[in-house]
Every structure is written in structure tokens, then in C-alpha cells.
Amino acid sequence: MRKTMTGLIAGVGLMWACGTSAQAQELTIFWAEWDPANYLQELANEYEAETGVKVTVETTPWADFQTKAFTEFNAKGSAYDLVVGDSQWIGAASEAGHYVDLTEFFTKHNLTQVMAPATVKYYSEYPANSKKYWSIPAEGDAVGWSYRKDWFEDPKEMEAFKAKYGYDLAPPKTWAQMRDIAEFFHRPDQKRYGIAIYTDNSYDGLVMGVENAIFSFGGELGDYQNYKVDGIINSEKNVKALELYRELYGFTPPGWAKSFFVENNQAITENLAAMSMNYFAFFPALVNEASNPNAKVTGFFANPAGPNGDQFAALGGQGISVISYSKNQEEAMKFLEWFIKDETQKRWAELGGYTASAKVLESPEFQNATPYNKAFYETMFKVKDFWATPEYAELLIQMNQRIYPFVTAGQGTAKEALDALAADWNATFKKYGRNN
Secondary structure (H helix, E strand, O other): OOOOOHHHHHHHHHHHHHOOOOOOOEEEEEEEOOHHHHHHHHHHHHHHHHHOOEEEEEEEOHHHHHHHHHHHHHOOOOOOOEEEEEOOHHHHHHHOOOEOOOHHHHHHHOHHHHEOHHHHHHHOEOOOOOOOEOOEEEEEEEEEEEEEHHHHOOHHHHHHHHHHHOOOOOOOOEHHHHHHHHHHHOEHHHOEEEEEOOOOOOOOHHHHHHHHHHHHOOOOOOEOOOOEOOOOOOOHHHHHHHHHHHHHHOOOOOOOOOOOHHHHHHHHHOOOEEEEEEEHHHOHHHOOOOOOOOHHHEEEEOOOEOOOOOOOEEEEEEEEEEEOOOOOHHHHHHHHHHHOOHHHHHHHHHHOOOOOEHHHHHOHHHHOOOOOHHHHHHHHOOEEOOOOOOOHHHHHHHHHHHHHHHHHHOOOOHHHHHHHHHHHHHHHHHHOOOOO
8 A cells, every 4th residue: 555656766866867957046944943943054054155055944833843744745835845854754754755765865875874773764764674765864862861960979868879779879770770769869748859751642752751661671662564563562571661661650740740841851950850851852951051050960861771781762853855846856965965974964963953973973072062962872873763654643642542541540550551552553553454
């Protein structure tokens, strides 16, 4: 049932080869309204200075982003030449023919190695393991952690922690240690709490939070190639991961059952929690004394390892794609060739963008540039993502509906929630002919 892009690809390739399209003097990139889009506009202004081609980054609020983008795609409109779209979009956008196939571009520029390989797998490739690529990793992002260094490094706290748990108080290396630290600092009578985790079930907040545990416990959401979920989403590893996530919820501040990135930064800025989960994209506010009075005593760490040493993190961020209906595809490809250059990726990081360039991530200059860059570097080689199939929104709703009552209200068991989710997902994949 997948729509082939072969004819379109051939047509685009011929157009580039023959140079029959008029050279565009302007490009429009569509993205959501947030700081990284402003950084991309600054970067694009430098492209204009070099080439004379004006690039406008047009934005819309996050709440409208997906709807506005796909309304334009479905109308085959040419308002945008490129889009910095969510990783989950590549299934729907590629199968419907909205994105230009970038496989040849990836091969020509060796992008599976130039970019951190894990980011290519989830921002760019669809179907899974097909070696077909539709987006270039642009705003690399994932979930990491901030913590209160002053709480952790207080000699009295360190002594008390070691006396109780038998090891030194430090940023956790494992989820078991994170559980101990959350319990240790959870003191409701002092209005001090152990941890802030994602619990909002209106989009992907709770699911991404739980993914951090599942992936690091060695679990998976399913087999992305054959859509098998039985015995995978409801595996013993996933049950244990979900049980620990539920336990961590017990150490969160009161009323934490609908919390996402805004509240989780507030947990640090308002002295609520010892540790807080959040996207790296929101960490700049935590090192800014204007937005975080605790900026000087805020530290960061990568998502810790599970019981068997597996260490992964849930992917955020977006890749950049060329729109099939753009009348300026030739110029859009030139912009991408410029965007992937080492010097451009270095500049992208300097401006505040989150590069996925392996060379830039591995450089000491990048890792020492901010208090959280080293944790970001460690994370971007260990990311995993949710289903990218066109029906991902249904799958997301079903996961929220099954795990939210258990995590926030203790209804049922983790095994019951995940067994029910496996049945939901099997029915959904059957409805779309994925696993027949």
C-alpha cells in the first residue's frame, strides 16, 4: 500500500542534471515558532550573504505546526521549499509523496557517517532499515537531565546519602541510582521533591518519558520492519521499566500529573526537585541567570543506563526535507549541500542550533561550549524514537490511554497496561494492512 516515489525521483534527478529550472533567488523554510528557528534564520542570512539567495524561515506556533504543514502538503502547495519536520512525519510524508527522496544525496555526501548514525536512523530513514532517506538531521535533540549541583554537593547530604545507600551521592549512572536519589531528596514537609518527569498525555510527553526507561532497560516498542509488537511492547523488560517510571512518579512534586517541558524547567528554577527530565532544547534557559536563579548550581547528565547496561534516550528534534511541490528544488538542494558542511554545522552549533554532525559533536570545542553539551554529545549517538509510520498519531494516543492511568493513578498493573497496548497496536496495524 506504500506509494512509490520512483517516478518523482527520476524526474527530479533529470531536472538537476539538465539544469532546466530557473535559478531561484529566494527559498522559504517552514518550521515551528521557537528559538532554534530564529537561529536558523541567522544561519540562512549568512547563506544569503555568500550566495545572494534570500532564505526566509517562516514559522507558526507549535500547536498549528503539523496541521498547517500537512494542509499545505495535501494541497500540493508550493508555499514552502523546505520543512524542518518532526521525526514522526517521515512515514506519512514520504508515503504520500510530499518529501523528495534524498537517498542519492545521502550516498553522495556519506551522510550516514557524517551525521551521528543514530540520528540518521530516526530523522532520515523510512521504512526502517530500508536505506531510503527523506530528511537531513537538522535540529538534533533528545531527552536529558538537569540537577541541582548544590544539593548533590552539600557535605551533609553526601554523608547522609552514603550512610543510607552505601555509595557516593553523584549524578546517577543507572536508573536504580536515580530512583535512590529521587527517594532521598523527596521531602514534602520541606517542599523539596526528588524528581520531575514527563507525565503530560496530550501529545508525546509521557510517552517520551517512558521511552527513556524502556530503551535503557533493553526494551523496544516493537519491530519497526514487520510491525510485530506481541512479546516486545509487553516484554518483561518493558514491564520493569514502566514499573520504575511509576515509582519515580511517587517522588515528583504534588500535582505533577500533567507536566511537560515548561513545568520540568520550573522544577529546577523554583527549587522544587533535585533532578528534572527535559529536552536539551530547553536547557539554554537553565544556564541563563535571567531565567534561572539557580543557573550557577545547575548541572546536567545524559539519560542513565538500565539494569543490563543499555543506555539510550528518546529522540526529539527535527530533520529538514525538500518539499516535492517546491518550484525551487534545485536551489533547495544547494542550500542543503551548504547546510551539511562541517563549517556550517559548526556555525549552526555556535548560533544555538543542535547539530547532529558527528565531527562537531565529537570536538572538545563543542563539548566544552556549554554545561550541557557533553551530555548532549553522549546522547546523540544513543537515541531511539517512536513509530514513524503514517498512523503514528493513533499509536501515540493508544499508548497514552493505556499507560497514563497506571503511571499517575496506579490503576492496574504495568503488565496489564502493556498487554492491552499490544492488543491496541495489533488491531491498528491490522486495520492499515501492516501486519497481515
